[in-house]
Amino acid sequence: MSKNKSGIWSFFSSVKLAIVFLSLIAFFALIGTLVPQREAAGALAERISPALFSFLQQMQVFDLYHSVWFFLLSGLLAVNLMICSVDRFPLAWRRFRIRPAPQNENAFKYLPEKNTFKIRADIHQAADTAVALLRKHYGDVARADEDGSVFLCSGKGRFSLFGVYIVHLSILLLIAGAIIGSVFGVEGYVNITEGEEVSAIHLRDNHQALPLPFSVRCDRFIVEFYENGAPKTFQSDLVFLKNGKMLQSGKLRVNHPIEVEGFRFYQASYGAAPGGKATLALRRDGGGRDVMNVSAGYIFELPGKEGTFQVLRVEENLMKMGPAVKVAVRSAGKEEAVFWVFQQIDQIRKISPDIFEQVPVFNPGLFRPYTFVLLGLEEKYYTGLQVNRDPGTPLVAVAALFLIGGLMLILFFYARQVWIRMDQEKDQLHIRIAGQSYKNKAGLEREVQYLLCELKDNLERSK
Incomplete structure (x- = not known):
C-alpha cells in the first residue's frame, strides 16, 4: 500500500x-x-x-x-x-533559514585570480571597511576573526526562493476562482425598450427568469450609423433603482460595462422595438385630409364618424418593402376591411402596377371614402444587455496579484551569498571574494567583480 x-x-x-x-x-x-x-x-x-x-x-x-x-x-x-x-x-x-558560517573553505576553492587582490592595509581597518560595504549592499554581516585572518559573510534575496510557490498558489487561486464563477456565477441577458423598466433577466442556459435585487430603466438609446448603414456606435442611458430610489445611473457603451451590486452590465445588441407609433393621414375622396398619431392596438374613430379603425400591427420593414401598418376598419352595415398601408406604396406600384388587383389587402383605399397614407414611423429601439455576476472575480483578482508578485521574485530577484576572506601575509593583505547562488551565475559574477572593485577603491582612498 x-x-x-x-x-x-x-x-x-x-x-x-x-x-x-x-x-x-x-x-x-x-x-x-x-x-x-x-x-x-x-x-x-x-x-x-x-x-x-x-x-x-x-x-x-x-x-x-x-x-x-x-x-x-x-x-x-x-x-x-x-x-x-x-x-x-x-x-x-531549509535554504531560507540557513545562515552560512563566515568560515567556508569550500567557497574559496578553485577561486579565479580575478576575484583576489593584494594591498598594503591594516587588516582590522580593512575588515571594518568591508563590513560597511557589505551592510550597504546586503544588510546583516556575519564576522569571524582568527589569528591573522578575518572572515565575513553576507547575502540577500532569500525570499525569492518562495517565488515559484507563490506562482503555484496564484494558479490554484485562479483555478478556484474560475470554478466558483462557473458553478455559482450568473450569465443572462435582457432587452429593455426605451422608457421601460425591468427587474429580472433571462438566464443564458435555461432561459428562466432571474429576479434582480433592483430594477433597470432605459431612459434613452442612441445609435449612430456609417454612410453604408452599418452601426457606428450605440449607447444606453440606464438608471438603476431600488425601493423607488436611484442607486446609480450611467451611460452604457460597448466595452464600457457598468457594475451594480455585483452584477455587471454589458452593451451587447439593439433592435427596433415592435409596436411603435405611426403617423397616418386619412384622405377623403371629396378632399380634406386628417393626420393622426396612432399606436398598435388602440381603436380610433374615423373623422367622418363612419366607424372606427384600429392599427393591428406596426412593421419597420414588411417583406422588405419598407415600413407598413396593418389597419382594420369597422363600420355599421359594412363588412370589416383589413388591409396594409405601406409608406412607399407609390414606388411599389411603379414596380408592380397591378399590385392592388393581385393583392387587394395592399390597397390603402379599400375602405371608401378614405385612402390611408403612412407618413412615417416613430423609431423606437430596445437595448440588448448582457448581464453577468461572477463571485469568483475577487479570487481571480487576488490570484493575478500573487502571480505578478511571484513572477517578479523569480525573474528579478535571486538568493545569493557573498564571502570575503582577508589574510595578513607579511606586509600585504590578501583579500579574496567568493559568491554562491542557485541561479543567475553570470549576474552573481558581475556583482562580485563590482564589489571587489568598490572595496579595493575604498581601501586605496583610506590610505
Missing part, C-alpha cells in the same frame, strides 16, 4: 506532468477560441452534418469552459501543483 502511495505521489510530483496538463489546457483553450461556443455554435450546425454536430455537442466541444474535461484537467493540475509544492517546499524552507 505504501509503495502504491509512493508511486502516486511521485507521479503527481513531476514537473513534466504539470507541463503536460498546462499544454492540454492550452489546447482546449485554443479549441474554445476557434470553435464557436454556446449560442454561436448554432451557425456551425448549418455547415456540418447533424451526426457530427450531435457528437461534438455530447463531447461538450461547444461549451468547453464549462465542460467536464476542462474541470477535470483544472483539478488534476491543482493536485499536481499542490503535491509539487509540498514535495519541494521543505528544501526551500
